[in-house]
Amino acid sequence: MCFKRILYAAALSLGWSLGAVAADIELLAVNPVFGPDYTLLDLGDNNAVNPAWAGSYEFKFARQTPAIESAYQRPSGEGWNEEDGMYLGEGGGSYEMMHLQMAWPTLQSSRVIKISGSINPGDTERLKALVQATGFSVCSRENQCPSNNTISLNSPGGHLAEAIKMGVYISEQNFSTLIEKDAICESACSLTFLGGFTNYEGFFFPRRYVHETAKFGVHRPYFELQDGSYSDDVVKQIVGVVNETVTAATTFLLKVGVGANFLQRMYNTPPEQMYRLSPLELSTQRIFVLGRDQGISNLTRRQIFAHCATIYLSEYSKMNPILLANLQTDGSSFITFIPGNNFICAGAKSVANNTWYSHICVEGDCGISSGLAQFGQVEMSYTDIPDNSPVWDVAVAVDVLGPGAGFREFRHRSVLLKYVRAYADSNNFRTLREMPAAALQTTMPQAYCGEIDGFDPGLVLNVQDLLNQNGLNVGRPDGAAGPNTRRGIRAFNKTALGEDSEKVDVEFLAALGASAESFARFQLCP
Numbered sequence: 001m002c003f004k005r006i007l008y009a010a011a012l013s014l015g016w017s018l019g020a021v022a023a024d025i026e027l028l029a030v031n032p033v034f035g036p037d038y039t040l041l042d043l044g045d046n047n048a049v050n051p052a053w054a055g056s057y058e059f060k061f062a063r064q065t066p067a068i069e070s071a072y073q074r075p076s077g078e079g080w081n082e083e084d085g086m087y088l089g090e091g092g093g094s095y096e097m098m099h100l101q102m103a104w105p106t107l108q109s110s111r112v113i114k115i116s117g118s119i120n121p122g123d124t125e126r127l128k129a130l131v132q133a134t135g136f137s138v139c140s141r142e143n144q145c146p147s148n149n150t151i152s153l154n155s156p157g158g159h160l161a162e163a164i165k166m167g168v169y170i171s172e173q174n175f176s177t178l179i180e181k182d183a184i185c186e187s188a189c190s191l192t193f194l195g196g197f198t199n200y201e202g203f204f205f206p207r208r209y210v211h212e213t214a215k216f217g218v219h220r221p222y223f224e225l226q227d228g229s230y231s232d233d234v235v236k237q238i239v240g241v242v243n244e245t246v247t248a249a250t251t252f253l254l255k256v257g258v259g260a261n262f263l264q265r266m267y268n269t270p271p272e273q274m275y276r277l278s279p280l281e282l283s284t285q286r287i288f289v290l291g292r293d294q295g296i297s298n299l300t301r302r303q304i305f306a307h308c309a310t311i312y313l314s315e316y317s318k319m320n321p322i323l324l325a326n327l328q329t330d331g332s333s334f335i336t337f338i339p340g341n342n343f344i345c346a347g348a349k350s351v352a353n354n355t356w357y358s359h360i361c362v363e364g365d366c367g368i369s370s371g372l373a374q375f376g377q378v379e380m381s382y383t384d385i386p387d388n389s390p391v392w393d394v395a396v397a398v399d400v401l402g403p404g405a406g407f408r409e410f411r412h413r414s415v416l417l418k419y420v421r422a423y424a425d426s427n428n429f430r431t432l433r434e435m436p437a438a439a440l441q442t443t444m445p446q447a448y449c450g451e452i453d454g455f456d457p458g459l460v461l462n463v464q465d466l467l468n469q470n471g472l473n474v475g476r477p478d479g480a481a482g483p484n485t486r487r488g489i490r491a492f493n494k495t496a497l498g499e500d501s502e503k504v505d506v507e508f509l510a511a512l513g514a515s516a517e518s519f520a521r522f523q524l525c526p
Contacts (some may be wrong), residue, residue, distance in 0.1 A: 023117040023155065025126050027134050032152070032180050033108050033209075039293040040104055041212065041436040043283040106147040107176055107209060111136060113151050119158030119188055124166040127151075137173050145174040151196070152178040157187025160221055161245050164252050167195025171256075174198055176207040179214040186217035186274055191249065194256040197286075204257055204286075212279045212291030212438040218262075221249060222271035258285045261317045279438040280307065284314035294437040295355035301329045301456060302524070306444045307435075308336050308345035311360045315343070319447035324524075325455060325502065328413045333421045337407050344407075348424035348432060357424065357432035394419040414480055449525030454504025455481045459522045463504065466512045467492060 032038075113136060115127070131137055139145030151170055157163075170177060170192065177196030179185045185193050193216070196208035210216055223242060230238070253263060262285050269275040279289045305327055312323055320338055323345075327336040335346040347358030394407070394415055407416055424432055453459065457479035464477035467488040474488040481489075486502050493499045496511045509519050520526060 022120050022126075023115050023123050023158070025113065025115050025123065025130055027130065027136070028112045028114050028152070031108065031110060031112050031150075033150075033178070033290070037181055037292050038108075038211070038290050041279070041283075041289045041291050041293065041438055042433050043280050043289060043436060043439055102147040103205075103207070107150060107178070110147075110149040110176065112149065112178070114154065115151065115192075116154045117156075119155055119163045119166065119192060121159055121162050123158075123162055124169055127166060128169065131173070137175075139174055148174045148176065150176040150178050152180055152183075153185045153189055153193050154180065154183040155185055155189035155192075157189055160188045160191070160249060163188035163191045164248055167192045167252060167256075170195035171197055171199070174207065176209065178208075179210045179216060181211040182213050183211070184215040184217070185210075186215060186276075187219065190216060190218050191252060194253070194258065197256055199255065199257075206257060206286040206288065208286075209288045209290055210279075210282050212289055212441065215276055216282060217274040217276040218266040219269040219274050220267050220271050221246060259314055259317065261314055264317065278310070278442045280310050280442040281314065284311060289438060291436065291438050295353070296435045296437055296440060297354045297356070299334075299349075299356050299435075299440075301327070301334075301453070302444070303440060303442070304329055304334045304347070305336070305448075305453070305524075306442045307358070307439055308360070309445050309448055310442050311345065312338070312343055313445045313447065315362050319445070321451065321503075324448065324451055324453060325504075326407075326413065327453070327455060328417050330414070330417050333417045333424065335407075335413075335416050335420050339407065346420045346432075347435070348420055350424070356435045358435050359432050414482070444525050446525075451524050452505050452509070452519060453522045453524060454508075456522050459504070459519060460485065462514060462518060463489070463509075463512065466514060470512065 111134075113127070113130060115123070136149055139148055175196060177193045179193065193208060193210075196206065198205045198207060250263075253266075265275045265277070277285070279291070283289050305324060308327075309319075309323060312320065322338055323336055323343075326338070328334065331349075333346075333348040335344070337344045337346075342362070344361050345358070347356055349356050454463075460481050461477050461479040464474050464479075464485055467474045467485070468477070470492065472488040472491055474484045489502050489504060489508075490500065492512060493501050493503060493508060497507060506519075510516075
């Protein structure tokens, strides 16, 4: 085997080998994006990317607009003003506005080239040739095109360097990328797909779409060499090629607008395994999710937490146990929050249509914080809640201290649920958005597996009974972790474990006298 072919094989692969068959590249006669199975979904993660801007205006997309806003990131800095709910750049009709107006209609009406099978060396040139022969690109110049046609992918992976090359070409041409219903795009294909974006003079806009039934998977890159003996010089050169390819992959990923947690998932997943991102995880990576527009009528406490935790992990790339400790649910509303980050995940079920609505905000600059504060100051008059009610007290605390610190002041967290419920019932759904059924596909973030949901009402009921048995009178067990219960938990932690905390974990429960069987069902990812 000649040295050139050795390096060719060693050029880092993701599911690619020398005998791989070339991908099929064809111009489709019909655009597949049509019908009820191809609705642009709003997964409620809008503020994980752009809190202040999400939901601020509409472009006649009807219910499609929030999802478009979810993945778009408005540039920050001077020169931006909010007037009547619209952000205006230089000259009013800015480059950003053109993209927003044209994104979804363009996908539906565009011509489509479909790439099926393994991505192999030479496929980018084949794609370029087809684009040229069919007049597929409608851009007059690179990066000067608010709309262009679409590249659909259905590939198990392939040659990493070629996949990056194809992704760069797609980005240069401002093509959108699409993974259709029931299609796959895994391994090296994921990098090609991520090339669907615009990055022009600091302006970033995603052009990538995944159907909720599609499989989008990533794992750590790898390479294979045929068996044989290689000299030290050859090995050094092979290592050099591999390092160059890995560097190129990392550089490319840093340009495509994905988060650090995406890189963590990719490089932490062994080559022989595949990490498949859920629709919600995809939406947090500036990827539009398509699917059937169906609401959610039933949500479990665990599904709620998986939804909120996935957004938090995407934003901060870490686990925070406070998120689980602060979770409150009652069957018709939910809330959890992180005071230090001003992170809030809240939702309510509409009585009118039996559907769940939610809202996420981060870093305090979010619709629900200002919306709920406004609710306290101005819109409370639309309800029958008196000024001296606990819910009014929450509103005042949010106004004065901000959302995170304001919520933290209330040790009886059930008041926060009443606050969210009252806000939802005031018919102000500007910041509460319908949760599509795709949100139920969210899996529990691995970082939380093994944690005890210490404030699940079922477990709290047992804890209250055991605290009473241990001489800490917390009142009649009712499953609600109010001030007395939290004080009892803190007191027991301090006397039995030497910890000044309200943490309910395996060690706490064992010391309290609970059997492993009694709390096993409250452990995440059992």
